[in-house]
Amino acid sequence: MKAARCPTLASVGHLGVFCEKMKYWNAYLRYWENIGGRYFMVAGIAFIVFYILLRVIARNKKIQHKYPAIKDYAREIGYSVMTISIFSLIPVIFVINPVISPHTTMYRNIADYGMVYYIFAYPLMFVMHDTYFYWVHRLMHHKNIFPYFHLVHHQSTNPSPWAAYAFHPLEAVVEAGIFIIFLFTIPMHTSHFYIFFFLSIIYNVYGHLGWELYPKGFSKSFIGKWINTSVNHNQHHQHFKGNYGLYFLFWDRLMGTIRKDYDQKFEEVKRR
Numbered sequence: 001m002k003a004a005r006c007p008t009l010a011s012v013g014h015l016g017v018f019c020e021k022m023k024y025w026n027a028y029l030r031y032w033e034n035i036g037g038r039y040f041m042v043a044g045i046a047f048i049v050f051y052i053l054l055r056v057i058a059r060n061k062k063i064q065h066k067y068p069a070i071k072d073y074a075r076e077i078g079y080s081v082m083t084i085s086i087f088s089l090i091p092v093i094f095v096i097n098p099v100i101s102p103h104t105t106m107y108r109n110i111a112d113y114g115m116v117y118y119i120f121a122y123p124l125m126f127v128m129h130d131t132y133f134y135w136v137h138r139l140m141h142h143k144n145i146f147p148y149f150h151l152v153h154h155q156s157t158n159p160s161p162w163a164a165y166a167f168h169p170l171e172a173v174v175e176a177g178i179f180i181i182f183l184f185t186i187p188m189h190t191s192h193f194y195i196f197f198f199l200s201i202i203y204n205v206y207g208h209l210g211w212e213l214y215p216k217g218f219s220k221s222f223i224g225k226w227i228n229t230s231v232n233h234n235q236h237h238q239h240f241k242g243n244y245g246l247y248f249l250f251w252d253r254l255m256g257t258i259r260k261d262y263d264q265k266f267e268e269v270k271r272r
Contacts, residue, residue, distance in 0.1 A: 031087075031091050039084060042201050046205050047162065051161075064158045077162050080162060082172065087176055105186060121187070125186075128182070130247045153168070157238055160208065161208055163208040218266070219231070219266040227247070228247055228249055232245070232258075232266075235265060242257050242258060
């Protein structure tokens with residue numbers, strides 16, 4: 001997308017208002033390009049590798065042998081574009097808005113909190129996001145909420161990488177809530193968001209990949225039993241119940257919501 005240019009001479013009156021509107025519009029386009037760019041790059045690479053290049057030579061290793069139809073890919077991409085459009089509004093509203101921005105925890109100089117905190121913030125963000133996702137995810141599965149928020153995402157019963165952002169607009173707003181929580185709870189350097197959400201979409205695409213990348217025995221290993229896998233999330237899409245986590249399985253195991261056949265399914269997939 002090419003951002004529109006604001007006139008160089010700003011003044012009061014209509015021209016000043018026009019320039020102010022153009023500033024926000026240009027910022028929105030930049031955020032759309034950033035969020036959309038990483039989504040289409042990561043999901044696109046995964047799709048090319050696993051749904052085109054490996055489709056013939058390793059078809060039996062796919063978690064669900066059947067491939068989605070073209071209409072499924074089109075639906076997932078269409079809703080993903082809407083999700084990106086909603087996600088792009090959040091930084092415009094909360095980061096560059098002079099009314100709200102001063103009240104956030106954003107900072108621009110790493111030295112303000114030091115490198116130790118800067119690095120520590122990443123695992124903290126993953127834990128916070130996983131906790132937020134688990135509980136809002138379970139809430140969206142309530143029978144009175146599910147049809148309005150989460151049904152669109154679950155139309156992908158056999159998800160592809162394009163399902164990573166295939167949300168109903170209402171769910172997209174809920175998913176964007178973690179960005180707002182970060183902004184008002186822990187100190188956030190501007191680069192935290194770029195790096196964290198880039199890593200997040202990589203893992204999100206992996207979760208919807210339809211292929212398992214972790215090795216045999218991983219789900220029962222000392223570390224692996226706490227880590228979410230593509231098999232785990234694929235089961236959630238296929239059966240609609242259980243396996244609500246995003247990056248980790250802490251909450252699923254603590255709350256007893258992990259599917260009892262998860263380890264068996266993981267090993268069955270890896271034996272192929």
